[in-house]
Amino acid sequence: MSDTPPLRGRQLLAIPGPTNIPDRILRAMDRPATDFNHPDFLSVQEGVFDGLRRIFRTEGEVYAYAASGRGAWEAAFVNTLSPGDRVLVPETGAFSLWWEELAGDLGLVPERMAGDWRHGPDPNAVEDRLRRDSAGEIKAVCLVHNETATGIASRVADIRGAIDAAGHGALYMIDTISSLASLPFEMDAWGVDVAVGGSQKGLMMPPGLGFVAAGPKAIRAAESAGLTRSYWEWKALRRRGGRLGFTSTSPVHLVYGLAEAIAMLEEEGLENVFARHRRLGGATRAAIAAWSGNGVGPELLALDPREHSDSVSTVLLPEGHDAEAVRQVTATRFNTLLGGGLRKLQGRAFRIAHMGDLNEGMLLGMLAVVEMALDLQGVPRAGGGVEAAMRALVGED
Ligand SMILES: *Cc1c(COP(=O)(O)O)cnc(C)c1O
Numbered sequence: 001m002s003d004t005p006p007l008r009g010r011q012l013l014a015i016p017g018p019t020n021i022p023d024r025i026l027r028a029m030d031r032p033a034t035d036f037n038h039p040d041f042l043s044v045q046e047g048v049f050d051g052l053r054r055i056f057r058t059e060g061e062v063y064a065y066a067a068s069g070r071g072a073w074e075a076a077f078v079n080t081l082s083p084g085d086r087v088l089v090p091e092t093g094a095f096s097l098w099w100e101e102l103a104g105d106l107g108l109v110p111e112r113m114a115g116d117w118r119h120g121p122d123p124n125a126v127e128d129r130l131r132r133d134s135a136g137e138i139k140a141v142c143l144v145h146n147e148t149a150t151g152i153a154s155r156v157a158d159i160r161g162a163i164d165a166a167g168h169g170a171l172y173m174i175d176t177i178s179s180l181a182s183l184p185f186e187m188d189a190w191g192v193d194v195a196v197g198g199s200q201k202g203l204m205m206p207p208g209l210g211f212v213a214a215g216p217k218a219i220r221a222a223e224s225a226g227l228t229r230s231y232w233e234w235k236a237l238r239r240r241g242g243r244l245g246f247t248s249t250s251p252v253h254l255v256y257g258l259a260e261a262i263a264m265l266e267e268e269g270l271e272n273v274f275a276r277h278r279r280l281g282g283a284t285r286a287a288i289a290a291w292s293g294n295g296v297g298p299e300l301l302a303l304d305p306r307e308h309s310d311s312v313s314t315v316l317l318p319e320g321h322d323a324e325a326v327r328q329v330t331a332t333r334f335n336t337l338l339g340g341g342l343r344k345l346q347g348r349a350f351r352i353a354h355m356g357d358l359n360e361g362m363l364l365g366m367l368a369v370v371e372m373a374l375d376l377q378g379v380p381r382a383g384g385g386v387e388a389a390m391r392a393l394v395g396e397d
Contacts, residue, residue: 004332016148028259029257036250052197064210070098073099078232080173081139086139093342093343099144113129118301119307139171141171143156149314157186172193173195182201193214198211209258286392288300291371298374301345312354314349315350360393363393
C-alpha cells in the first residue's frame with residue numbers, strides 16, 4: 001500500500017488538450033457499436049459534416065480523419081503540395097516548429113520566419129518576405145492561429161492582408177487546433193485556404209479526430225499536388241452519392257460524440273462560447289499580472305495584448321525556479337494538471353489552459369491551486385492573484 005491516500009474529487013484539468021469532456025458527450029458515446037453504413041448513423045454523420053462547416057465558418061469542404069491533429073497537418077500538406085515546394089512557417093512556438101519539421105519530413109522545403117516566442121508574426125515582415133519571392137517559390141504560408149506552447153494568438157486576418165498586399169499566390173494554411181470553437185475564427189471571411197483542426201480542444205471531445213477544411217483554391221491545388229498519399233487522399237473521402245465521410249470504417253462513437261458537441265456549442269451560441277473564453281482568459285491574465293507584482297514574480301509570456309490567447313496562458317517563472325516542480329505539486333497534492341513548458345520553455349514555464357468545457361468556479365480553483373503551489377515551491381510572487389481574477393469575472397476591472 002502506498003503512504004499517500006488516493007486523490008478524490010474530479011481532477012481539475014488545466015492542460016491544453018485533451019480538455020474536459022462534458023457528461024453529455026460521454027453519454028452520447030456510451031452506446032453499442034453500429035454499422036457505419038446504416039442510414040440512421042449516416043444521417044448523424046452528415047449532420048456532423050454540416051456542423052463542422054458552420055464551426056469553421058466555411059462554404060468549402062471539411063475532410064475528417066480518424067487521426068490526431070498531426071495527421072490532419074499531414075493531410076493538409078499531401079493533398080495540396082508537391083515535393084520540393086517551399087513553405088513559409090512563422091515561428092510562434094513549439095507547435096510551429098513541429099509543423100515545420102513535419103513539412104521537411106514529407107519532402108517539402110520549410111523556411112522558418114524566426115520569432116521570439118513572445119510575439120506573433122509581424123504582418124509587415126510576412127509582406128516583405130513574400131514581395132522578395134518574385135518567382136513564386138513559396139507555395140504555402142503555414143501559420144498556427146493559437147500557438148498552444150506560448151499562448152500567442154496570431155493576427156490571421158492581418159496576415160492575410162499582408163499576403164494580398166504582396167500580391168502573392170501562396171496557399172494560406174492555418175492550424176486552428178487550439179482555437180477552433182474557443183476563439184473567433186472565420187475561414188472564408190479571413191481568406192484562409194486550408195484550416196486544420198482537432199477534436200480534443202475547444203470541441204470538448206476525446207482525441208482521435210483530425211479535420212482539414214479546404215476552400216476552392218486548395219481544392220484546385222489538390223488536382224495537381226504531387227506528394228504521395230493514400231489514406232489522406234481527399235477524393236477517397238467521398239462516399240457514394242457525393243457526401244463526405246471517413247476513409248474506410250467511420251469512428252462511429254466519436255461521430256456520435258461530436259454531434260453532441262456541436263449541438264452543445266450551438267445551444268450556447270458560438271459568440272457566447274467566444275465571450276466565455278474571453279472572460280476566463282482575461283481573468284487568468286489578471287491573476288498572472290497580480291502575481292508578477294513589479295516583475296518579481298511569474299509573468300505572462302505573451303507580450304502583445306493584441307495577441308493574448310483566450311484559450312491558454314503560458315506563465316514564465318522567474319530565473320532559477322523550476323516550472324516542473326510547480327506542476328508536480330499541483331498534480332500530486334491538489335489533483336490539478338497544468339500544461340508543461342514545451343521545447344525551449346521546458347522547466348521555465350507552465351501553461352494554464354482555459355479552454356473548452358470550463359466555468360468561473362473551475363478556473364478560480366485552478367488559479368488558487370497555482371498560487372498554493374507557487375508558495376510551496378518558494379517561487380516569489382505578489383499577492384492578490386485570485387482576487388484579481390474574481391474582480392475581472394464580475395466585471396469590476
Ligand atoms: C494540440 C495541438 C496540435 C497537435 O495535435 P495532436 O492531436 O496532439 O497531434 C497541433 N497544433 C496545435 C496548435 C495544438 O494545440
